[in-house]
Amino acid sequence: MMHGGGFGGGMGGGSMGGGGMGRMGRRLGMDDEGELGSVYNHRVVTRLLSYVLPHKGLAIMSLLTMLVTTFTIVAQPWIIKLAIDELVDTGEQVNAGEQATVGALAFVMVLFAVNMGVRFVSNYMYQVSLARVSQGVLYSLRTRIFGHLQRLSPSFYDRNEVGRIMSRGQNDVNQLQEFLNLVVSSLADVLSLGGIVIALFLLDVQLALITLTVIPVLIGIMLIWQKIAWGTFMRVRQAISVVNANLQENISGIRVVQSLNREETNMERFDEVNNGHLEANLHASRLSAALMPTVEILTAIAIGLVVIFGGRQAINGTMEVSVIVAFVLYVQRFFDPIRNLTMQYTQFQRAMTSGVRIFGLLDTPVEVKDKEDAVDLPPVKGAITLEGIRFHYVPEIEVVKGIDLTIQPGETVAFVGQTGAGKTTLVALLNRFYDVTEGRITIDGYDIRDVTQDSLARQTAM
Template sequence: MRFSAYGDEHGRYDPRLLRRLLGYLRPFVGRIALGLLLIVISTVMSLLGPYLIKIAIDSHIASGDLPGLDRVLLLTLGTYLVGGACFGAQLYLMGWIGQRVLARLRDQIFDHIQRLSLSFLDRQEAGDTMSRLVNDVDTLNQLFNMGLSSLPLDLCTLVGIVAAMLLLNVRLALLSFSVLPFMVASTIIFARRARKAYRLTRQKIGAVSADLQESISSVRVVQSFARERVNQERFDQLNRENRDANVGAAAVASSFFPTVDVLSSIGTAIIVGVGGALALRGEMTVGIIFAFLSYLTRFFMPIRDLSQLYNSLLSAMAGSERIFQLLDTPPAIEDRPGAIALPRLQGRIEFRNVSFAYLPGEPVLHDVNLRIEPGETLAIVGPTGAGKTTIASLVGRLYDVTEGAVLVDGYDVRDVQMASLRSQMGVVLQENFVFSGTVMDNIRYGRLDATDEEVIAAARLVNADSFIERLPEGYQSEVMERGANFSLGQRQLIAFARAVLADPRILILDEATSSVDTRTEQLIQRALARLLKGRTSIVIAHRLSTIRSADRIIVVDGGRIVEEGTHGELMARKGLYHDLYMRQYRAEAEEAESRGLAAGLDGTWAPRLAEC
């Protein structure tokens, strides 16, 4: 999947990234101003401490003035208390702002992902998308928390310390600052190496997340084919690449921070050596040396903090690049300007010269013309990959046609609001997703304002109550993740009840009974007659025996409609439908016979085949 790029291969980031991140702070300008005021007060109080102690040493300790010393110490204690209170308050305030920014960003990403078209999600690895929503957003957590608090605090501290040291003694201050050029050079070298390192770490964790997501989702297949070792080897390789990328980033950081400590020690040695010599000659007091040492120690602390902040900034830039790449991916399917809201549908569907391709140059449907009348049940059959599901997907505008038009009640689906169309459609798939929560909640998903009585009525209509009422908690029974505590047939019945509750004008059943057992299929078939009545229905069938009563059947092959008619008409023509039907019927007969249920035991298959 190709995204728009914010950086280049050399690791340089477009400044638009930082501007976009800062844009999320705009709603909190007032609170940020208050936080900055607290930072200034906290810094001033903190920097007063060494100067007050300098006064205590030079003016009171040296002269033995204990009352004066007590007053200075109390004043020093007061400044530290006020500074500490302001520091704690700004930490909380800036953290409060940072968490709300991150929550807003997560909401924005989630909302955007839900609006992205299936064509994008079909091509994008789910694990990588999850990594952008979780891991990449988490890289911004430390940036916002440290950036909002530490950056202004450290800058304010540096400015204050420089001013204080220059006021105390210009010559000693300039000597202390002699290590700064080396600090700047180290920072530039570190920055160049770190940009590339942190971008690589974000890419590698995305690959690990994508593989992990896929492996968990496919664990049944993996275990069935005994492919655990193959999967483990692939994951180990990705995990090693992620480890090496993070070790590389750590190596870059570990080579920088000791440099800061060494330069700090050199600065301290300069003050002790030069300041001590000046003190011995009577040109400087001990109190000034103490204040200089205190200020110099604090001077290098914010520099180290700024280096760590820059470290976080680089990681956050790599994460934000991936986040904004996702946010900048436009939905391929969205409401056109001036799209109208559909009134209550009658249910007429028409395909006019429709062609469609998932990928350019690889058409799936070719010049399909089809008309479905309100209340009609149309069955679509055909070999695997013939285009059956694609036809149904185009009705709800999950994809846009390549050529031609799909009309519902005479409206081109591209000219109507998608919500007004899809809210009047019900879809039941072969493997329906059930959500964590209760059975009641899962059925109510079809219509969120439905009462408990309406939910129960919908379940009874499709015979789902036959198993729900036997559950220990009934409709309040908890559904495990992906419905792991329910059989496939039970999940299908829940999906049917969900569709019934929505009371759709158009109903699409996509292989809805192909994976259920015979008993469950019988329950569903008894409910289908009531479910389909009065609704336009499209039934994509795997078991052809389930669609014999359809008003009309179309046979799709190679993306074209090759046959059309009722079950009896198509069987009489002895074309593709007849071949598919007989082939499947014989397969079912052989399966039943292998179970001891076929002609040799009850004599039922031969007469039924003769009826065909």
Template structure:
């Protein structure tokens, strides 16, 4: 059968299959309001830190590497300034001063490389181990949850939690270290700007309120767009898993066109939300570039005048321009880190919800380990009930010898499955 094509977002096509009444895909696992209100959850953070406890030494080392890496980033413009102004005189004046500056610069470059490598290596190692620990904990717990939970919970949503939500916590750990570095870098740049030339520093920092005001209006819109993209991604993953898991039933009922149409709708929603989030995210790039250009213009006009008047050296002006190029980058990065943090809080709640599912059937405290089993099965006055006041089996006596095959025959509801 040939179906008509209908237009989708950005000139893509849709099969156009008309859905029968009542045909729907699974609803979102968490509403937008629930996700958008998840800003900080102390319980989630504490439980997340418990998973990180075995790796506290590596995490501490990664934070130390971040500090060293950030300090080397701050040192580069100062080294260039002092080299150009010939302030390194321990090897002599003139050309020897330039050689001394190059030697120090090369040493800092090596330290920058080592610290950067250690930072990325350590935090990536911890993040991968955290990923493994969380998924193993969830998988191990899912082996022991009651069947009633598995009957109510769609497999696709569990897969979404095992994959997407655990990945969000891994991303949060990695970005937390980078966010710490961005904060140190921002504070360091502000301090150095005011130290080198207070007037130019104050004029550059005066642009911060403009960026803060832009963030104030941009952040709620961006947060909603990012979380909407995450929500639709979870829906698409869940819909796909459920369809693949039940593909035999789908084919048996000749429901392929209906399921394809349902999936196309969800995939299209995800595509639109992802493109929209990308557009919102790109607003900050030209904004930061524009503010950087304004700050550079201030340095060229005001700083150039100070250089011509002899009140400022050329090295200091060049250092200022290098610092201003990096000044707004940490702010933009911290904005993105905040979105990741908020998404991680929502994902953490969903992960720990699974880990908190109660296990109804547990071994008694006085359980005896069975050894030297003969293979015989013997029931002696066995009574069993799913509900305390409604026994399904009562005083059952049964003995099955090793390697013996027994068939249980009886009407529906007589207890065959319960015995088996």
């Protein structure tokens, strides 16, 4: 601890202690990787829309082309039904010894080709326009975050690990960017489901009701799966955050690590957290892998119901074969949107949580900033005065305790003391990286809080 007395210009009473800049308050930082938000957060969505508006033309194009793509997907089985009907009619004409007409069949085949062509073009435009909007939003968010991080005070970095800040700028931004894709793809899935259900009931109401009896079973399985998968996917998120933080700390502190010969110890610690990340990912992969066979089994059951009940009606002559084929094709397309929507539910929650964290970071106030009436510091002569200054990184743990010091122009003053005495803190206060909690610091009679930071920085050096 350094006590008053004799640094060139007479350091008065008071003391410094408790230490190095930024070593206090790590526990006050960001530590919410395991949190999962609601599916919809109005504040996040509203602010995200402000980033989408500059790309509203592309966003509208993406929505319109998505609608066209969804329509072509739903229409395809119906066109195949029409083609089968025409083939059956043609066969009946041949069997009856009549002249077969292929004009209607040719029209259906052309219609099928046009549908496929429109689907290809619309899907391409949909994917490209959505990607451009998403990447534009990602670019704007990262630029905004980087600019804000440049302005934040050093006290923010004292409280937050760099690895977690990097997670905000990378992982959370990517997650929020995917939210746009999720919104459009979820809308497409809902419209596709609606179109398929309408088509099924238009084809045959009784068979549609029989086929849809497997839906409650699927929904129940999905709800159970989601409840189990939630914790697993959160562990993956927590694990990668820990790996990033551990990696960053070891790289930034590599000199200390090597000087203390801690390579082996740090490798063991990193292997532990890295293995935790591996196990979490493998468990998540096993859960995801279990979902697909479940959907396939239910799809097979639904198709079996169509074949059994529809085939019986076809044998009795009360149902056309083309209707059974269309039913089978629609059933194959029916379960994928349900599975997608179930998995996207958790993704929506993660995206909303990422949005809360990102905009929370962007809303973090700059603690050291210029007053509205701040003036430029004139060319300095070098008279520095510390008047009863006190400072703490963490409330109730005071680092600088009532320091009085006067340094005359031209004097050379050295701060000497043991590690953690507060030497770096005092220099940081002189450069106004932090504001004192009590007292004031003046240069040539100007309180450094009354001058612009830019004019102060131009005339100081470290």
